[in-house]
Amino acid sequence: MSDSAVQVAIVGMGTVGSGVARVLLQHPERIARRAGRPVRLKRAVVRDLEKLRGVDVPAGVLTTDVAEVVKDRDVQVAIHLIGGIHPAREILLDLLESGKDVVTANKALLCEHGEELFARAKSLGRTIAFEAAVAGGIPIIAAVGQCMAANQITAISAILNGTTNYILTQMIRENRTYAEALKSAQQLGYAEADPTFDVDGTDAAQKLVILTQLAFGVRVPLEAFPRRGIDRLELADARYAAELGYTVKLLAVSKLVGGQLEMHVLPTLVRHHTPLAEVHGAFNAISLTGDVVGETWYSGSGAGQLPTASAVLGDLIDTVVGRARLTFQHLEIWNDTPPFALQPNDKVVSRYYLRFHVEDRPGVLADITAILGRNQISIASVIQHEATQPASAGNGHAIVPLVIMTHRTTEGHLQSAETELRKLSSVKQPSVRMPVAD
Ligand code: NAP
Ligand code: HSE
Numbered sequence: 143m144s145d146s147a148v149q150v151a152i153v154g155m156g157t158v159g160s161g162v163a164r165v166l167l168q169h170p171e172r173i174a175r176r177a178g179r180p181v182r183l184k185r186a187v188v189r190d191l192e193k194l195r196g197v198d199v200p201a202g203v204l205t206t207d208v209a210e211v212v213k214d215r216d217v218q219v220a221i222h223l224i225g226g227i228h229p230a231r232e233i234l235l236d237l238l239e240s241g242k243d244v245v246t247a248n249k250a251l252l253c254e255h256g257e258e259l260f261a262r263a264k265s266l267g268r269t270i271a272f273e274a275a276v277a278g279g280i281p282i283i284a285a286v287g288q289c290m291a292a293n294q295i296t297a298i299s300a301i302l303n304g305t306t307n308y309i310l311t312q313m314i315r316e317n318r319t320y321a322e323a324l325k326s327a328q329q330l331g332y333a334e335a336d337p338t339f340d341v342d343g344t345d346a347a348q349k350l351v352i353l354t355q356l357a358f359g360v361r362v363p364l365e366a367f368p369r370r371g372i373d374r375l376e377l378a379d380a381r382y383a384a385e386l387g388y389t390v391k392l393l394a395v396s397k398l399v400g401g402q403l404e405m406h407v408l409p410t411l412v413r414h415h416t417p418l419a420e421v422h423g424a425f426n427a428i429s430l431t432g433d434v435v436g437e438t439w440y441s442g443s444g445a446g447q448l449p450t451a452s453a454v455l456g457d458l459i460d461t462v463v464g465r466a467r468l469t470f471q472h473l474e475i476w477n478d479t480p481p482f483a484l485q486p487n488d489k490v491v492s493r494y495y496l497r498f499h500v501e502d503r504p505g506v507l508a509d510i511t512a513i514l515g516r517n518q519i520s521i522a523s524v525i526q527h528e529a530t531q532p533a534s535a536g537n538g539h540a541i542v543p544l545v546i547m548t549h550r551t552t553e554g555h556l557q558s559a560e561t562e563l564r565k566l567s568s569v570k571q572p573s574v575r576m577p578v579a580d
Pocket of ligand 1 (some may be wrong): 153154155156157158159187188189190191193206208223224225226229247248249250274275278331332333334335444445446447450
């Protein structure tokens with residue numbers, strides 16, 4: 143082992159940064175053994191010096207001036223743990239320009255500016271390691287970027303947002319309200335500083351964009367594929383899904399279908415007792431299929447202080463020993479290979495869960511099934527419970543929920559059926575639809 147220490151700085155000492163500092167300071171021998179030399183925390187950048195961080199950093203380490211890190215030639219690796227795009231992008235570029243390798247957990251930044259940042263790092267002979275950006279403590283970037291290198295990956299099907307999965311688990315299994323569950327996810331350090339991106343599906347979509355680039359060599363813009371979160375999910379739908387033998391999960395999917403790439407992030411019905419249905423709390427899980435290995439599974443804590451710190455510190459060690467370059471090389475190989483085109487959304491094939499609010503009167507079910515039939519949508523099952531409320535449609539008829547499970551159909555057929563259904567006065571909007579994972 144070399145005696146000369148690697149000097150590192152943490153830029154952003156919030157939930158994750160404090161965890162990284164804690165492990166670095168508590169286990170210096172372990173980190174040194176794995177890195178082949180001692181690792182010394184020289185600087186840690188925050189906005190507020192007075193804030194309690196649950197970790198005793200040595201005197202003189204904390205600073206509010208990121209330039210002290212940028213200008214410090216002794217700092218070789220910067221651990222970049224501030225969220226959002228600005229000034230995170232500019233800070234990361236400054237760190238690279240000043241000759242430092244960077245470890246980051248910022249998926250929002252890599253999703254939006256990854257191309258620019260990776261190209262800049264490459265031209266400067268530096269690396270950006272980003273294991274913690276996807277699925278928290280699960281080593282999925284290494285799996286896709288290195289361990290599956292002999293495969294053409296054919297499918298990724300994953301739960302990639304810990305906050306959402308925690309909220310769903312709390313609501314469905316513990317009977318807590320959405321607001322209570324979200325608050326608790328924030329207190330536990332799972333949620334982003336602004337949790338909107340967690341619950342509206344953006345965070346999972348940003349992670350899927352990163353995985354898709356590594357796995358399929360295609361940089362797909364966030365706006366190019368369907369994305370919805372759980373922020374508008376009604377508990378009633380989770381209950382109907384359970385009645386039908388399914389649980390609702392926010393599923394991120396990227397898969398090859400007929401040589402094209404199908405991608406989406408949507409609340410999805412997953413059959414009870416299958417591996418993804420059994421992922422609870424802030425856990426994430428990823429099913430990764432390769433043409434050589436077949437299906438593989440990864441699961442573990444997808445958010446939170448120490449699980450994320452584990453991935454960050456793994457990256458730090460990989461950077462010190464030079465292994466972080468391997469993922470960069472993997473990104474490179476795609477330059478020579480024709481990328482896959484995105485499958486047009488109307489061609490996507492799935493089963494669907496549909497819920498309508500309908501007037502409880504003769505002929506309504508027949509009208510709906512006729513429209514579905516005309517659009518080549520076959521019905522697999524129907525639930526309609528008796529009205530428990532007095533009449534509420536204003537014309538003497540009660541409004542009741544009608545749940546329909548379809549057989550496989552295309553998104554295009556479903557969209558044209560929905561256009562026709564919206565014209566029926568007996569069907570009240572909004573209606574609900576979710577794909578079914580089969
Ligand atoms: P956080 O708790 O909000 O911490 C952010 C830190 O950055 C704070 O210490 C803050 O300083 C500092 N900061 C923000 N803007 C700054 C600026 N302009 N100059 C200097 N310091 C600045 O966030 P986090 O949860 O640790 O997340 C950090 C990154 O990791 C994000 O990109 C997030 O998406 C990603 N991530 C988080 C998790 C998780 O479970 N939390 C998991 C995986 C990835 P003050 O403390 O003084 O305000
Ligand atoms: N807010 C993110 C989540 C953190 O809940 O999954 C991990 O990236």
